[in-house]
Amino acid sequence: MEKQMLRATLSKLEQLGELEVCNVEVDPKYELGAVLRYFENEKPILFNRVKGYDMPVVGGLYGNRELYYMMTDTTPEERIFKYMNAIANPQPAKLVSNGPIKENIITRNIDIQRMLPVPTSHEKDASSFITAGMLIVREPETGYTHMAVRRFQVHKGNIINALISGHSPALREQFAEFEKMNKPLECAVVLGYDATFLLASQIGSRKYGLNKYEVDSALRGEPLELVKCHSVDLEVPAYAEMVLEGVLVPNRREVEGPFGELMNYYGDVAPNPVMEVRTIMHRNNPIFQHAFPCREEHLANGLIREAELYAALKNMVDVKDVNITVGGGCRLHAIISISKKKEGDGKSAILGALGAFYDIKHVVIVDEDVDIYNVKSVEHALASRVQASQDVVIVPGALGSGLEASHVARGVTDKMGIDATKPLGEKAHFYEMAVIPGFEGKIDIQKYFPGMKK
Numbered sequence: 001m002e003k004q005m006l007r008a009t010l011s012k013l014e015q016l017g018e019l020e021v022c023n024v025e026v027d028p029k030y031e032l033g034a035v036l037r038y039f040e041n042e043k044p045i046l047f048n049r050v051k052g053y054d055m056p057v058v059g060g061l062y063g064n065r066e067l068y069y070m071m072t073d074t075t076p077e078e079r080i081f082k083y084m085n086a087i088a089n090p091q092p093a094k095l096v097s098n099g100p101i102k103e104n105i106i107t108r109n110i111d112i113q114r115m116l117p118v119p120t121s122h123e124k125d126a127s128s129f130i131t132a133g134m135l136i137v138r139e140p141e142t143g144y145t146h147m148a149v150r151r152f153q154v155h156k157g158n159i160i161n162a163l164i165s166g167h168s169p170a171l172r173e174q175f176a177e178f179e180k181m182n183k184p185l186e187c188a189v190v191l192g193y194d195a196t197f198l199l200a201s202q203i204g205s206r207k208y209g210l211n212k213y214e215v216d217s218a219l220r221g222e223p224l225e226l227v228k229c230h231s232v233d234l235e236v237p238a239y240a241e242m243v244l245e246g247v248l249v250p251n252r253r254e255v256e257g258p259f260g261e262l263m264n265y266y267g268d269v270a271p272n273p274v275m276e277v278r279t280i281m282h283r284n285n286p287i288f289q290h291a292f293p294c295r296e297e298h299l300a301n302g303l304i305r306e307a308e309l310y311a312a313l314k315n316m317v318d319v320k321d322v323n324i325t326v327g328g329g330c331r332l333h334a335i336i337s338i339s340k341k342k343e344g345d346g347k348s349a350i351l352g353a354l355g356a357f358y359d360i361k362h363v364v365i366v367d368e369d370v371d372i373y374n375v376k377s378v379e380h381a382l383a384s385r386v387q388a389s390q391d392v393v394i395v396p397g398a399l400g401s402g403l404e405a406s407h408v409a410r411g412v413t414d415k416m417g418i419d420a421t422k423p424l425g426e427k428a429h430f431y432e433m434a435v436i437p438g439f440e441g442k443i444d445i446q447k448y449f450p451g452m453k454k
């Protein structure tokens with residue numbers, strides 16, 4: 001029985017009745033993505049017939065918050081503590097001698113476009129893009145394995161090139177050192193993983209010293225099973241679908257983009273590092289993993305940031321929950337509930353949240369009686385608890401997200417926080433909510449209208 005990675009995920013989704021199977025032929029150019037986008041990337045879909053290829057494609061796997069909780073065995077209430085606990089208490093992974101990923105090993109005539117059903121998503125995309133690939137390198141100082149999702153534009157033959165944003169010491173700085181010595185950097189791209197592996201990958205490198213494979217083992221409650229790669233000195237999950245092994249080539253760049261990405265805009269077009277794929281390992285009957293760019297599939301990134309933001313704010317205020325919203329690309333907007341103890345707590349939370357991550361642009365701080373996952377509830381707080389001249393904080397000209405259009409257009413980002421908490425003390429009575437005694441949230445409507453659906 002499969003216990004880790006994509007096939008275990010597909011079995012679980014099938015048991016839950018959450019896997020949609022498409023047996024109609026779809027074109028990997030535009031059509032497959034259009035079907036995923038119809039469901040806003042929240043529905044896992046297995047496309048069994050992909051035009052021009054024998055390999056099925058799966059997408060929409062990790063874009064639904066509730067499903068994500070189920071796949072990582074947690075609940076909305078517990079998840080932040082579970083994720084923080086795994087970050088604080090990493091557990092060893094396990095190296096095994098063999099695994100299904102080694103069932104097929106290809107070292108010759110590698111032609112990515114011909115061999116893999118890599119989808120093209122948008123009109124102006126420069127090519128097809130591998131969007132869910134987990135790039136693996138070895139961290140130089142600790143020897144840990146470093147992983148992060150990076151997108152790869154497919155060029156001719158065995159050449160793909162990577163977008164590497166952010167500040168990744170394990171990758172960016174290490175590669176810069178290798179380039180000075182004109183040395184290739186060994187790497188691998190893993191496809192066909194599970195929600196736990198993805199979540200662990202999304203911890204930022206700034207948390208230096210963390211071994212993401214060990215965070216994965218802590219999250220899954222059992223060791224992540226790894227095998228050695230065929231041609232590079234790296235370890236990869238034994239149960240993954242496919243691994244592309246090779247090197248980042250020193251001092252060579254290919255233009256990457258355009259690519260329809262975060263918030264549905266085309267991002268920057270720039271020369272980016274090139275990977276030469278030298279070996280492909282794959283399971284028998286492999287399934288190609290795709291993530292339609294770049295909507296809800298960033299959820300995993302947001303989920304980890306929620307835990308990190310919670311931990312950062314815990315030292316300042318009595319934080320209750322954090323929602324990094326899908327509408328803000330799972331990066332730019334945070335809604336945070338607190339139990340306000342002192343006047344000023346709302347503003348402190350704003351300062352903490354805007355300072356914690358460069359790409360958080362707007363934050364709203366609410367009291368704990370507000371449902372931060374319900375737009376109506378948040379808007380209610382904005383409408384009735386905010387006076388702009390007193391409650392809005394604007395920080396002009398900060399560093400923002402390089403993936404956000406208005407930042408790219410201007411080069412800096414204005415950050416804004418809204419304190420939508422009620423005042424404490426004698427003015428609190430203005431905010432008393434009207435209730436119906438004995439019935440708040442618990443009326444049994446079928447008692448009055450038998451058979452009526454709730």
Ligand SMILES: Cc1cc2nc3c(=O)[nH]c(=O)nc-3n(C[C@H](O)[C@H](O)[C@H](O)COP(=O)(O)O)c2cc1C
Pocket residue numbers: 131132147148149150151152163164165166167168169171201202203204205206291297298299300301
């Ligand atoms: C589906 C998906 C696609 C992503 N694509 C990219 C990408 O193309 N380039 C990039 O630098 N980060 C991308 N990310 C974000 C990184 O994987 C993430 O920020 C990670 O935490 C970076 O790790 P690091 O800080 O250790 O380098 C993507 C994340 C997800 C979930």
